[in-house]
Amino acid sequence: DVKVTQSSRYLVKRTGEKVFLECVQDMDHENMFWYRQDPGLGLRLIYFSYDVKMKEKGDIPEGYSVSREKKERFSLILESASTNQTSMYLCASSTGQLKLFFGSGTQLSVL
Template sequence: DVKVTQSSRYLVKRTGEKVFLECVQDMDHENMFWYRQDPGLGLRLIYFSYDVKMKEKGDIPEGYSVSREKKERFSLILESASTNQTSMYLCASSPGQGAGQPQHFGDGTRLSIL
């Protein structure tokens, strides 16, 4: 089975801190994604990557950046955390470019910014 591992289940940080969320997948998938999940809004795409060192903005990239130095690892960075970034963050991966390929999700990181 595909395993997508997010480094932290729960994280508490302070306003203004630089925050790193890490995600690792073990199935050699080309595509990786970062979403945030808020009640009533579903999943919103922050950034995605189709290959190493490639990144594309999603729907809500403001205040975030990403890094993909290795194929299996995709990091989300909050440059200067703010309280409105308190949310559940989900990482996902999928193989290749096939439209029918489903995404495989990690268990999420619940981030609180105080």
């Protein structure tokens, strides 16, 4: 089974802190994604990567950056966390276009 592992299930940070969310997949997938899920808004794409060191902005990249130094690992960085970044963050990976494999999510609270 494909496994996408997110480093933390729950995270509480202070406004202005730099936050790292880590994601690791074990199936040698080329594509990796970061989404955030908010009530009433569904899942919104923050960034994605289709190869090592490659990244593309999604629909809501403002306030975020990403890093993909190795194929299996995709990190989401909040340079200076703000309260409006409190959300559920979901990492996913895929080989093709359709079937994404998601991690269990990280619930981030910024106080």
